Amino acid sequence: MKVLVTGGAGYIGSHTSVRLLENGYEVIIADNFYNSSPEVIDKIEIITGKRPKLYECDIRSRDELRTVFKKEAQTGEIDFVIHFAGYKAVGESVEKPLMYYDNNVLQTVALLEVMAERSVKNLVFSSSAAVYSTSALEDLLKKHPSGISEDFPLGAANPYGRTKLIIENILRDVFYADKSWNIGILRYFNPIGAHPSGLIGENPRGVPNNLLPYIARVASGELARLNVYGGDYDTPDGTCIRDYIHIMDLAEGHIAMLSHLDGLSVYNLGTGRGYSVLDIVKIFEKANGIKVPYKISERREGDIPISFANSKKAERQLNWLAQRDIAAMCKDAWNFIKNKTD
Ligand code: NAD
Ligand code: WQD
Secondary structure: OEEEEEOOOOHHHHHHHHHHHHOOOEEEEEEOOOOOOOHHHHHHHHHHOOOOEEEEOOOOOHHHHHHHHHHHHOOOOOOEEEEOOOOOOHHHHHHOHHHHHHHHHHHHHHHHHHHHHOOOOEEEEEEEHHHEOOOOHHHHHHHOOOOEOOOOOEOOOOHHHHHHHHHHHHHHHHHHHOOOOEEEEEEEOEEEOOOOOOOOOOOOOOOOOOHHHHHHHHHOOOOOOEEEEOOOOOOOOOOOEEOEEEHHHHHHHHHHHHHOOOOEEEEEEOOOOOEEHHHHHHHHHHHHOOOOOEEEEOOOOOOOOEOOEOOHHHHHHHOOOOOOOHHHHHHHHHHHHHHOOO
16 A cells, blocks of 8 residues: 655654665655655655665645656555644744645645545545634633533634645545545644664754753753743642643554544544643653753743543544553653654
8 A cells, every 4th residue: 555645754744754665665755854854765765675666756735746647657556545644833923823824724725635636535634632722711621621512612722733734624524525535633642752773753943842852952062051931820739731642642543543544534633631730841851861940931832731642532433442551652852852863
């Protein structure tokens, strides 16, 4: 089976490509390296012993996409597309919304059009916990202590989240108009960690926005200390709680989704457990034997106190369950950062 992985050189795409190759899929990566580098392809080959095919292309370009599908068809049509390509920084999306609507929404429309032209109608889409409405979340979680389930109210709080919600709605409309599509929408919670080899992982450019990459830079001495955004939330230790999921578990969620693609379906991928920012600092320190200096600072605008998934639907229907614990996530994240050469 041939899988086109858009954004396959990126953080989640590269780990998923590893698992796809290890599960016998043929992997075709299409990426413009906006937020990744071609060396990732070599690393995937070192890990798996198999080299994914690479097209350096912009998914927004219908012509470039048509070329990929046409060239591939010479050796057999693409069977599935996993669509990771896009921008993902919440803060940047507030400052540059059009850039996000262009590269997330319009890009996906181009991809869907070219897929339809080729009658390739099996798609897995990277959505996000950012599509859940934040306004009633605290009250809802009190009523539903098993976490955010797929039927919680939707309503993104920032342009990034809105691009994901708009794309989800486009996918529902596409499926409504043509039931021969099979579309799996996966809403990821907070992916962290790295491949245990330390060869691939998350390596954002500039000062990281997300917690784990920031902690890793503090641990390496590149940054002086972690600013913990808010210590006065209504949580046991006053800091925000999130559902962190190991990147390899997330990658495996995609393999499970591919083998269960049937009609249109939506799944949360999380562990169902929440950890606070200070929990993460302590677990990172213990797992790696390294100090992470921190200071409680102002709340970050837009943060919600608690978010964690109810992933029972994926467990029941996809037979998928996150396996790796939070210590392994912190260990693998650090193993990647301490070994990285660039
Ligand atoms: P990433 O930035 O590491 O990977 C995205 C990849 O897409 C990069 O390699 C980038 O170069 C490529 N890309 C971007 N625009 C492109 C274009 N126009 N044409 C071709 N390639 C393009 O991000 P990631 O963390 O791997 O996220 C992958 C997907 O998962 C994104 O859609 C993101 O919104 C979604 N997601 C991520 C998270 C997270 O916390 N990382 C959480 C939920 C959802
Ligand atoms: C986690 C916790 C921060 C950095 C984001 C996106 C979401 C999804 C996942 C794509 C929060 C705190 C962070 C720091 C801190 N991505 N923190 N100091 O905000 O839960 O989710 O990534 O779809 O859409 O919004 O993740 O890693 O930024 O923050 O105290 O320097 O760590 O306040 O409580 P978040 P994060």
